[in-house]
Amino acid sequence: MYNTLNTKEQMNMKEKNSDIIKLSVPNKPEYVGIIRLTTSGIANRMGFDIEEIEDIKVAISEACTNAITHGICQEENFNVDFYTDEEKLVISVYDNGKGCLSDNIKIPNMEELKEGGLGIFIIKSLMDDVEISSNSGKGTLIKMTKYVGDDF
Numbered sequence: 001m002y003n004t005l006n007t008k009e010q011m012n013m014k015e016k017n018s019d020i021i022k023l024s025v026p027n028k029p030e031y032v033g034i035i036r037l038t039t040s041g042i043a044n045r046m047g048f049d050i051e052e053i054e055d056i057k058v059a060i061s062e063a064c065t066n067a068i069t070h071g072i073c074q075e076e077n078f079n080v081d082f083y084t085d086e087e088k089l090v091i092s093v094y095d096n097g098k099g100c101l102s103d104n105i106k107i108p109n110m111e112e113l114k115e116g117g118l119g120i121f122i123i124k125s126l127m128d129d130v131e132i133s134s135n136s137g138k139g140t141l142i143k144m145t146k147y148v149g150d151d152f
């Protein structure tokens with residue numbers, strides 16, 4: 001049988017195998033465990049190995065903890081969206097909180113390690129791709145991608 005699909009059409013086919021899971025989460029630390037469990041369920045289904053699943057769980061915990069401790073002041077929910085397709089898991093954690101100066105988000109100087117301030121650094125080292133956007137007054141989005149079966 002001829003393969004009549006061009007590369008772009010094949011790409012679109014791939015995207016058809018994608019799913020989106022959206023969660024709205026109370027800004028309470030006790031919910032971080034629930035997000036971890038959800039994350040490991042989704043990642044496990046996608047064929048990530050145990051080590052990769054552990055890494056993704058650590059990254060999502062740091063992102064959720066940031067949304068709770070830095071992002072939101074009042075009683076409000078933050079959001080966790082999971083996008084999955086055959087090759088990747090993309091997790092977006094975003095809040096409508098006060099946001100922060102992007103100067104605050106930087107790679108720490110390993111010679112001057114203080115307590116804390118490592119969350120973003122950890123997320124960047126455990127995930128394949130990380131994008132952060134933060135606007136004063138509009139909240140913060142952290143979008144992190146992990147590819148299936150790729151050693152990046």
Ligand SMILES: Nc1ncnc2c1ncn2[C@@H]1O[C@H](COP(=O)(O)OP(=O)(O)O)[C@@H](O)[C@H]1O
Pocket residue numbers: 062066067068070071072095097098099100104105115116117118119120121139140
């Ligand atoms: N969701 C968020 N809302 C507002 N500020 C944030 C958010 N996430 C991170 N930040 C800012 O980025 C800084 C670095 O975050 P992180 O590396 O996790 O260190 P820590 O949480 O220990 O301070 C935080 O101190 C905070 O100023």
Ligand SMILES: [Mg+2]
Pocket residue numbers: 062065066117118119120
């Ligand atoms: Mg943190």
